[in-house]
Amino acid sequence: MTAMSTVDGKTVRVALLGCGTVGAEVARLLTEQADELAARAGAPVELAGIAVRRPDKHPELPQHLLTNDAAALVESDVDVVVELIGGVDPVREWLLTALRKGKSVVTANKALLAEYSAELFEAADSSGADLYFEAAVAGAIPLLRPLRESLAGDRITKVMGIVNGTTNFILSAMDSTGAGYAETLDEASRLGYAEADPTADVDGYDAASKAAILASLAFHTRVTASDVHREGISNVSASDIAAAKALGRTVKLLSICERVEGEDGAESVSARVHPVMLPRTHPLANVGGAFNAVFVEADAAGSLMFYGQGAGGAPTASAVLGDLVAVARNRVLGGRGPRESAHAQLPVRPMGQTPTRYHVSLDVADKPGVLAQVAQVFAAHEVSIAAVRQRDRHDTASLVIVTHLAPDAALEATVEAIGKMDVVNEVVSVMRVEGEDS
Numbered sequence: 001m002t003a004m005s006t007v008d009g010k011t012v013r014v015a016l017l018g019c020g021t022v023g024a025e026v027a028r029l030l031t032e033q034a035d036e037l038a039a040r041a042g043a044p045v046e047l048a049g050i051a052v053r054r055p056d057k058h059p060e061l062p063q064h065l066l067t068n069d070a071a072a073l074v075e076s077d078v079d080v081v082v083e084l085i086g087g088v089d090p091v092r093e094w095l096l097t098a099l100r101k102g103k104s105v106v107t108a109n110k111a112l113l114a115e116y117s118a119e120l121f122e123a124a125d126s127s128g129a130d131l132y133f134e135a136a137v138a139g140a141i142p143l144l145r146p147l148r149e150s151l152a153g154d155r156i157t158k159v160m161g162i163v164n165g166t167t168n169f170i171l172s173a174m175d176s177t178g179a180g181y182a183e184t185l186d187e188a189s190r191l192g193y194a195e196a197d198p199t200a201d202v203d204g205y206d207a208a209s210k211a212a213i214l215a216s217l218a219f220h221t222r223v224t225a226s227d228v229h230r231e232g233i234s235n236v237s238a239s240d241i242a243a244a245k246a247l248g249r250t251v252k253l254l255s256i257c258e259r260v261e262g263e264d265g266a267e268s269v270s271a272r273v274h275p276v277m278l279p280r281t282h283p284l285a286n287v288g289g290a291f292n293a294v295f296v297e298a299d300a301a302g303s304l305m306f307y308g309q310g311a312g313g314a315p316t317a318s319a320v321l322g323d324l325v326a327v328a329r330n331r332v333l334g335g336r337g338p339r340e341s342a343h344a345q346l347p348v349r350p351m352g353q354t355p356t357r358y359h360v361s362l363d364v365a366d367k368p369g370v371l372a373q374v375a376q377v378f379a380a381h382e383v384s385i386a387a388v389r390q391r392d393r394h395d396t397a398s399l400v401i402v403t404h405l406a407p408d409a410a411l412e413a414t415v416e417a418i419g420k421m422d423v424v425n426e427v428v429s430v431m432r433v434e435g436e437d438s
């Protein structure tokens with residue numbers, strides 16, 4: 001082990017709130033790696049208490065550390081609060097109290113951060129405490145620290161990726177084995193990927209919270225979850241997956257945050273979560289299971305890709321412990337982690353005005369002039385067509401149209417108008433598209 005002379009700081013006393021999937025792994029690693037962590041932090045990092053709902057349900061944990069009174073544990077003689085309960089209430093008040101009293105906070109709670117990071121940072125500033133949350137987005141992947149620190153000197157233009165493991169696990173299974181939605185979701189819960197209420201995953205709330213956090217850090221602007229356009233995967237059907245497959249594409253739930261420049265040159269931020277069809281050759285198309293991957297584009301750095309385990313107890317605990325060592329080091333050496341950076345305050349662009357591309361798959365009457373009629377509706381909405389594929393059946397035909405970029409509202413209106421045409425039997429699948437086909 002490293003010479004003990006480097007571990008001469010005052011013991012850092014840690015309160016752990018919540019001991020479920022992630023908390024249990026944090027408690028295990030903190031105990032098993034105590035000496036290593038002390039050497040890295042420069043001081044012993046000691047688990048001073050664990051708040052759980054039912055202490056009698058945790059015979060595996062050191063009984064003298066357990067309490068069911070999280071508020072009292074926060075107020076006790078601890079230096080750092082590690083919050084792994086989740087949700088907004090009552091956690092928000094506990095963390096505000098901790099920060100105002102100078103106790104640093106490490107949390108994986110994206111739902112809380114996506115709505116209340118401004119007041120949490122303000123509380124941290126009032127006492128000089130630290131607020132770290134690497135585990136809140138893309139689990140084990142170091143992503144927030146690069147955005148907050150490594151790229152602080154660059155101008156980020158886009159952050160796009162898969163940031164919800166549960167939905168990626170489900171979509172990957174639907175695509176590869178044709179497995180059913182419900183059974184795959186149960187499996188994701190059993191493996192510890194899904195949120196306590198998995199509708200947060202499948203309806204896109206979790207990915208929207210993460211998009212809000214990413215957009216805030218990338219664009220130095222306060223973006224909350226309610227600013228993020230959100231669509232989940234519950235409407236992704238077997239027909240959508242089949243339509244994608246037929247064209248060499250796959251379906252992924254993406255969080256997309258980008259700087260958008262208006263015609264007047266004014267910049268705004270677009271933050272959105274929705275299913276996307278990607279060419280199978282796209283690097284994000286091959287991200288399977290609960291893995292996450294995020295592309296960051298910046299003016300000077302160019303394109304960066306971050307990839308790894310986005311969910312699960314041990315991977316998430318890795319990010320939590322990394323933050324804990326950072327916080328402990330700051331205490332030992334007297335420094336402080338980054339504060340909120342929201343100086344740019346760019347406006348958030350409504351989804352309708354955000355440029356997107358659509359893939360539209362139609363079942364149409366198989367007679368002359370149908371393609372021209374459909375094309376006319378696109379033209380009437382000033383949506384330009386990038387590619388068309390027609391396949392004849394008996395007395396109907398399948399028509400697949402991929403558009404160029406157009407305002408999302410214009411695309412939506414086009415699809416609505418097409419659905420009402422006499423020659424269109426059915427709008428089989430509509431999905432946004434990213435990436436170029438090879």
Ligand SMILES: NC(=O)C1=CN([C@@H]2O[C@H](COP(=O)(O)OP(=O)(O)OC[C@H]3O[C@@H](n4cnc5c(N)ncnc54)[C@H](O)[C@@H]3O)[C@@H](O)[C@H]2O)C=CC1
Pocket residue numbers: 017018019020021022023051052053068070083084085086087108109110111135136137139192193194195196310311312313316
């Ligand atoms: N599971 C994962 O893969 C990831 C989870 N996260 C986040 O980490 C946090 C924890 O997630 P999980 O460990 O998966 O959740 P979990 O549901 O397994 O664990 C939460 C624990 O908190 C306990 N709890 C609830 N109210 C409490 C109270 N008043 N006092 C003490 N304990 C209380 C629950 O009994 C439960 O054991 C959440 O914010 C989640 O969004 C972040 C990244 C990945």
Ligand SMILES: N[C@@H](CC=O)C(=O)O
Pocket residue numbers: 136138139163164165166167193194195201206310311312
């Ligand atoms: N439920 C989340 C857990 C990690 O953030 C997910 O599936 O990604």
Ligand code: NA
Pocket residue numbers: 134135136137138139140141142143144319
């Ligand atoms: Na992370």
